Amino acid sequence: MAVPMITDDTVVTAAGWWNPLATLANTVETNLATEISTRSTADTAINARLNSTIAATGISDLPTWKTSVDATLARFTRTYLAADSPTRNNTTTLIDIGLTLAVAASTAYAFEAWLPYTSGATPDIKFTLSVPAGATGSWQLLPVNTGASAAGTIGSMDGARVVAFGDANPQGAAGTDVAGNAMGCAPRGFVLTAGTAGNLTWRFAQNVANVSDTIVRTGAWFLLTKLS
Numbered sequence: 748m749a750v751p752m753i754t755d756d757t758v759v760t761a762a763g764w765w766n767p768l769a770t771l772a773n774t775v776e777t778n779l780a781t782e783i784s785t786r787s788t789a790d791t792a793i794n795a796r797l798n799s800t801i802a803a804t805g806i807s808d809l810p811t812w813k814t815s816v817d818a819t820l821a822r823f824t825r826t827y828l829a830a831d832s833p834t835r836n837n838t839t840t841l842i843d844i845g846l847t848l849a850v851a852a853s854t855a856y857a858f859e860a861w862l863p864y865t866s867g868a869t870p871d872i873k874f875t876l877s878v879p880a881g882a883t884g885s886w887q888l889l890p891v892n893t894g895a896s897a898a899g900t901i902g903s904m905d906g907a908r909v910v911a912f913g914d915a916n917p918q919g920a921a922g923t924d925v926a927g928n929a930m931g932c933a934p935r936g937f938v939l940t941a942g943t944a945g946n947l948t949w950r951f952a953q954n955v956a957n958v959s960d961t962i963v964r965t966g967a968w969f970l971l972t973k974l975s
Contacts, residue, residue: 821973822972822973823970823971823972823973824848824849824970824971824973825848825968825969825970825971826845826846826847826848826968826969827846827966827967827968827969828844828845828846828963828964828965828966828967828968829845829965830845830965831962831963831964831965832844832845832951832962832963832967833960833961833962833963834951834952834953834960834961834962835953835957835958835959835960835961836953836956836957836958837952837953837956838873838952838953838954838955838956839952840952841875841914841917841950841951841952842950842951842952843948843949843950844862844948844949844950844951844963844967846860846948846949846967846968846969847946847947847948847949847969848946848947848969848971849944849945849946850878850879850882850938850940850944850945850946850947850971851940851944851973852879852940852941852942852943852944853940853941853942854939854940854973854974854975855937855938855939855940855973855974855975856937856938856939856940856947856971856972856973856974857935857936857937857971857972857974858886858934858935858936858937858938858947858969858970858971858972859933859934859935859970860933860934860935860949860967860968860969860970861931861933861966861967861968862874862931862932862933862934862949862951862963862967863929863930863931863963863964863966863967864920864922864930864931864932864951864961864962864963864964865922865927865928865929865930865960865961865962865964866922866923866928866930866953866959866961866962867922867923867924867928867957867959867961868921868922868923868924869922869955869957869959870922870953870954870955870956870957870959870961871919871920871921871922871953871954871955871961872919872920872921872922872930872951872952872953872954872961873917873918873919873920873951873952873953873954874888874890874917874918874920874932874934874949874950874951875912875913875914875916875917875918875949875950875951876912876913876934876936876947876948876949876950877912877913877914877946877947877948877950878912878913878938878940878945878947879940879941879943879944879945879946880941880943880945881940881941881942881943882912882938882939882940882941882943882945883910883938883939883941884910884912884936884937884938884939885908885909885910885936885937886908886909886912886934886935886936886937886938887906887907887908887909887934887935887936888905888909888918888920888932888934889904889905889906889932889933889934889935890904890905890918890919890920890921890932891903891904891905891920891921891930891932892904892905892919892920892921912938914950917952919954920932922961947969947971949969951963
C-alpha cells in the first residue's frame with residue numbers, strides 16, 4: 748500500500764491506518780491556535796493596563812522620564828574613605844583626608860559629612876574645608892568640644908556656625924583618653940561658588956602636637972547636593 752505524501756496544505760482525513768496520525772495532527776493544530784489566541788488576548792490586556800498606569804502617573808514618555816530621573820540623580824555626588832587616614836605630632840601640615848568632591852562655577856550646593864576619628868585628649872583634632880576661590884557660604888562642624896570622661900559618656904556638642912572656609916579657618920573637635928578614643932562629628936553647610944570651578948576638600952591635623960596617633964577612620968563620607 749502506498750503511503751500518502753503530506754504537504755503543508757494536506758488535510759489528513761484519509762481512511763485506514765493514517766487516521767490516528769491525522770487526529771493527532773488536527774488536535775495539535777487546534778491547541779496551538781487556541782494558545783496563540785489566548786496569549787494574544789493576555790498581551791492585549793497587559794498592554795492596556797500598562798497604558799492605563801502610564802496615563803495615571805503622567806508618564807507618557809518613558810525616555811523623557813528616564814532623562815529626568817538621571818538628571819535628579821546627577822545632582823548628588825558622594826565619596827567615602829576606604830582606609831584610615833592618620834597623622835601624629837603634627838599641627839601645621841593639614842592632611843588631605845581623601846574626601847574631595849568637584850563643584851562647578853556659579854552653583855549652589857548643600858553638603859553633609861560623617862567624620863569618625865580617634866584622638867587622645869591632649870592632641871584633639873581640627874578640620875578644615877577648602878573651597879574654590881571666591882566661594883562663600885557657612886557651615887557647622889558640629890563637634891564634641893570636650894572629650895568623653897568615662898566609658899559610655901560623651902562630651903558637650905558645639906553648634907557654632909562659621910562663615911569662613913579654607914586652611915586658615917580650622918575648626919576643632921575634642922579627643923578623649925577613654926579606651927578606644929572613638930569620637931566623631933557630622934558637619935553640614937552651604938557653599939555658593941563664584942566664577943571658578945574646583946573642589947571641596949576636607950583636611951585635618953592635631954590641635955596640639957602629640958606623638959600619639961590621631962586618625963580619621965575608614966567609613967568617613969562626604970555628600971554633596973547641587974541646589975542650582
